[in-house]
Amino acid sequence: ETGVTQSPTHLIKTRGQQVTLRCSSQSGHNTVSWYQQALGQGPQFIFQYYREEENGRGNFPPRFSGLQFPNYSSELNVNALELDDSALYLCASSYGTRDNEQFFGPGTRLTVL
Amino acid sequence: GENVEQHPSTLSVQEGDSAVIKCTYSDSASNYFPWYKQELGKGPQLIIDIRSNVGEKKDQRIAVTLNKTAKHFSLHITETQPEDSAVYFCAASTGDSGGGADGLTFGKGTHLIIQP
Numbered sequence: 001e002t003g004v005t006q007s008p009t010h011l012i013k014t015r016g017q018q019v020t021l022r023c024s025s026q027s028g029h030n031t032v033s034w035y036q037q038a039l040g041q042g043p044q045f046i047f048q049y050y051r052e053e054e055n056g057r058g059n060f061p062p063r064f065s066g067l068q069f070p071n072y073s074s075e076l077n078v079n080a081l082e083l084d085d086s087a088l089y090l091c092a093s094s095y096g097t098r099d100n101e102q103f104f105g106p107g108t109r110l111t112v113l
Numbered sequence: 114g115e116n117v118e119q120h121p122s123t124l125s126v127q128e129g130d131s132a133v134i135k136c137t138y139s140d141s142a143s144n145y146f147p148w149y150k151q152e153l154g155k156g157p158q159l160i161i162d163i164r165s166n167v168g169e170k171k172d173q174r175i176a177v178t179l180n181k182t183a184k185h186f187s188l189h190i191t192e193t194q195p196e197d198s199a200v201y202f203c204a205a206s207t208g209d210s211g212g213g214a215d216g217l218t219f220g221k222g223t224h225l226i227i228q229p
Binding site: 002004033035040041042043044045046047048050055056058059090092097098101102103104105106107 | 155
C-alpha cells in the first residue's frame, strides 16, 4: 500500500452539481497529479500540482480545477457535472516534476446521475 | 501528444508459465516507462519502471525491456502465480522539460488471468 489517501471513497451526484475530491500525498512528496479512469480504460491525466501551482494539464475543460495546500495535499473540483464525468478519480504523489515514480491512491468512485 | 498502444487486452496463462505484455508509444521524446498492476477496487500499483537510457531491468520474476528505436517496451512475468491475476497498464512520459508536466499516458490495459 502507498501512503496516498483519498476521500471520499464513493460519491453520487446529479448532473449540474459540483464536487470536491481530496487527496493526501505520501510523506516526503511535493507533487500531486490527478487522473480520471473510465470503466475498462487506462487513467487519463487531468493536471499536476507542484508547490501549490498547476504545472501541466491534460485535455480536460476548465470546469476541472484544483488546489494544492502548503502540506502538499490537494483537491480536485469539478463544476457543472456531466454524465460522462462518472469515473474513478485517482491522485498520484511524487517528488519533483520530472519523470519520478508516481504512487497512486485508491481512488474516489464518482457516479453522476 | 503521446499515444500508447497495449496488447493483448486479455491474456490467459497456466500457473507457472510466463506472460508477456507489449506496448508501443508514439512520442520519441518519452523517456520514462512505468508498469502498473491494478486489482479490483484498488488504485494502480507501480511494479517496475525503466528509463530511456536502459534497455532492460529485472526485479525477481518481473522484467521490462525497452527498444527505443522501435518505440516499444514489454513486461515479462515468469513463473506466474494466482496472485499475479490483475489488470496491468503500461505508461509513458516525457517528464517535465521545463514547460510543465504532460503526465503519464497509459495504455488501455491487459487483463491477466492465471489459470490454476
